[in-house]
Amino acid sequence: MPVSPGRAERHGGDLALAGLGRKTRTIFTLSGGHVFPIYDACTKAGVQIIDVRHEQTAAFAAEGLAKLTRGPGVAVVTAGPGVTNTVSALSTAQHNGSPLIVLAGRAAGSGWGRGSLQELDHIPIIAPVTKLAVTVGTTSAIEGTVAEAQRVALVSHRGPVFVDLPLDVIYGMAGGPTLASPRPFPKSADPDPEQVTRAGRLLASARRPMLVAGSDVWWEGASSSLRRCVETLRVPALANGMGRGCLSAAHELAFARARDLLREADVVAVVGTPLDFRLSFGDFGGAAVVHVTDSPAVRATHVELAAAPAGELSKVLEGMAEAGAARLADHEPWIARLRDEERARREADEVLLGSEAAAIHPARIYGELRRRLDRDAVVIGDGGDFVSWAGRLVDSYEPGCWMDPGPYGCLGTGLGYAIAAKVVHPDRQVVLLAGDGALGFSAMDIDTLVRHRLAVVIVVGNNGIWGLEKHPMRAIYGYDVAADLQAECRYDEVARALGGDGEIVRHPAGIGPALDRAFAAGVAYVVNVVIDPAVVYPRTSSLG
Numbered sequence: 001m002p003v004s005p006g007r008a009e010r011h012g013g014d015l016a017l018a019g020l021g022r023k024t025r026t027i028f029t030l031s032g033g034h035v036f037p038i039y040d041a042c043t044k045a046g047v048q049i050i051d052v053r054h055e056q057t058a059a060f061a062a063e064g065l066a067k068l069t070r071g072p073g074v075a076v077v078t079a080g081p082g083v084t085n086t087v088s089a090l091s092t093a094q095h096n097g098s099p100l101i102v103l104a105g106r107a108a109g110s111g112w113g114r115g116s117l118q119e120l121d122h123i124p125i126i127a128p129v130t131k132l133a134v135t136v137g138t139t140s141a142i143e144g145t146v147a148e149a150q151r152v153a154l155v156s157h158r159g160p161v162f163v164d165l166p167l168d169v170i171y172g173m174a175g176g177p178t179l180a181s182p183r184p185f186p187k188s189a190d191p192d193p194e195q196v197t198r199a200g201r202l203l204a205s206a207r208r209p210m211l212v213a214g215s216d217v218w219w220e221g222a223s224s225s226l227r228r229c230v231e232t233l234r235v236p237a238l239a240n241g242m243g244r245g246c247l248s249a250a251h252e253l254a255f256a257r258a259r260d261l262l263r264e265a266d267v268v269a270v271v272g273t274p275l276d277f278r279l280s281f282g283d284f285g286g287a288a289v290v291h292v293t294d295s296p297a298v299r300a301t302h303v304e305l306a307a308a309p310a311g312e313l314s315k316v317l318e319g320m321a322e323a324g325a326a327r328l329a330d331h332e333p334w335i336a337r338l339r340d341e342e343r344a345r346r347e348a349d350e351v352l353l354g355s356e357a358a359a360i361h362p363a364r365i366y367g368e369l370r371r372r373l374d375r376d377a378v379v380i381g382d383g384g385d386f387v388s389w390a391g392r393l394v395d396s397y398e399p400g401c402w403m404d405p406g407p408y409g410c411l412g413t414g415l416g417y418a419i420a421a422k423v424v425h426p427d428r429q430v431v432l433l434a435g436d437g438a439l440g441f442s443a444m445d446i447d448t449l450v451r452h453r454l455a456v457v458i459v460v461g462n463n464g465i466w467g468l469e470k471h472p473m474r475a476i477y478g479y480d481v482a483a484d485l486q487a488e489c490r491y492d493e494v495a496r497a498l499g500g501d502g503e504i505v506r507h508p509a510g511i512g513p514a515l516d517r518a519f520a521a522g523v524a525y526v527v528n529v530v531i532d533p534a535v536v537y538p539r540t541s542s543l544g
Helices: 012-020 031-043 055-069 087-096 123-129 137-156 193-205 215-221 221-234 258-266 275-283 312-325 334-354 362-370 385-393 414-424 444-449 467-477 490-498 509-522
Strands: 026-027 048-051 073-077 100-106 132-135 161-166 209-213 238-240 269-270 288-292 378-380 430-435 455-461 501-505 525-530
Touching: 012 031, 012 137, 012 161, 026 055, 026 414, 031 048, 031 073, 031 100, 048 055, 048 414, 048 444, 055 073, 055 087, 055 100, 055 414, 087 100, 087 123, 100 137, 100 385, 123 132, 123 161, 137 161, 137 258, 193 209, 193 221, 193 269, 193 288, 193 312, 209 221, 209 258, 215 221, 221 312, 221 455, 269 312, 275 378, 288 312, 312 525, 334 385, 334 455, 362 385, 362 455, 362 509, 378 385, 378 414, 385 430, 385 467, 414 430, 455 490, 455 509, 490 501, 490 525, 501 509, 509 525
Parallel strands: 026 048, 026 073, 073 100, 100 161, 132 161, 209 238, 209 269, 269 288, 378 430, 430 455, 455 525, 501 525
Antiparallel strands: none
């Protein structure tokens, strides 16, 4: 790796920050003495330090920043419990393919085994949920190790990495060369042209093709290539995860209500997302399945694939368009069928979006919210049924504007993602849609929003239950246990106690005015909407 001269001695925090490079402008952390040198380095370099109330939020915020910037996100945590508190976020990042970098403190190696404060060998715990987990043995090795960890995080298929820095190493001093910075982020490999051609021709010659665009389309900046592909081949498209908005909801070939009609397709191309429970594990009836990935490592192995191009997604999509353009079948009758179905289902949803039921239907919240959202608003979902309604009813018009936990399904991501979104996009609307159960995982980090002046609107769907558990358990056993929360819990008062603001809404007519006050408040604001606990989201996907 290229180096530039410079032999002045620096402490371990300076070296760690140098290993990240000048593109790192924000870190997320919860204060701990094991990592003071990193704080010192950031302070001297003008790197923003966002300190939170729980390490899980620091790591989720770092993953959220990675998602929004398509670069690395950095969390810095202290030893022992500071590290173990990040495991859920690391697992989420692993499932999402997010380049999350966790730099951690560690008890000093020189006295290992004596029972130092927070002494724990982190690596065996962290290694299964990361691409790389390593302990740095000498101060002089910090910069190179951190730089290599960042490279590993960013190379396809992306994922989280972990570097821990023993107390005597990070507080130590070392000279030596400085790595050249900034360093370019790695790109995915070139795809196999034969697989690309086969995929394009399959879609083009199908009578009822469909394409599903997933998060990796966003990660790889392939939105324009996606649009050219679906327009050239006249392929109707659905989206999941951060694939939402990569083809605008206003586009004639974008469909959001026709997911179950995948089973009527004869060819389904899934681009940049796994064939997991969200997509019926790749079982689309009799359809031939094309799986397009950024790396062969994430190609589905549980489904027979008709084609499987792997590599830089822009090149794959452009190549598919070129390969199929000359042998295009007539897809217009199929598109018309989907369009009629989409129109009918949207018209049916309008009844729910405008519901005047005294017991508020969650869809009514989204009927009010949709009229107030800017096109580039960042919308974050953290919850079960309440967020499922959002996924169905809130359209995305621009890429990078929708965030949810992803396939790992870890609740509690929301406050971290919201913190990151307001850091990255301080002038945009940032809205967190939280189930009342999900909010409980990280509600104290409303304090973080307040301290760092991050004006996020938090809309709570408050039905007083764990809806994803209560209704299925009653269906199976005829009763339910451990599925109730406090009815009409005053999450808005929690926000006020932490320095923010908020209000409770118990009647449909109050939702719109409350949202207006929230967007105008200029502080973290909770709109706590009491919704009907009897409403069940109509699910079709499997958990198994």
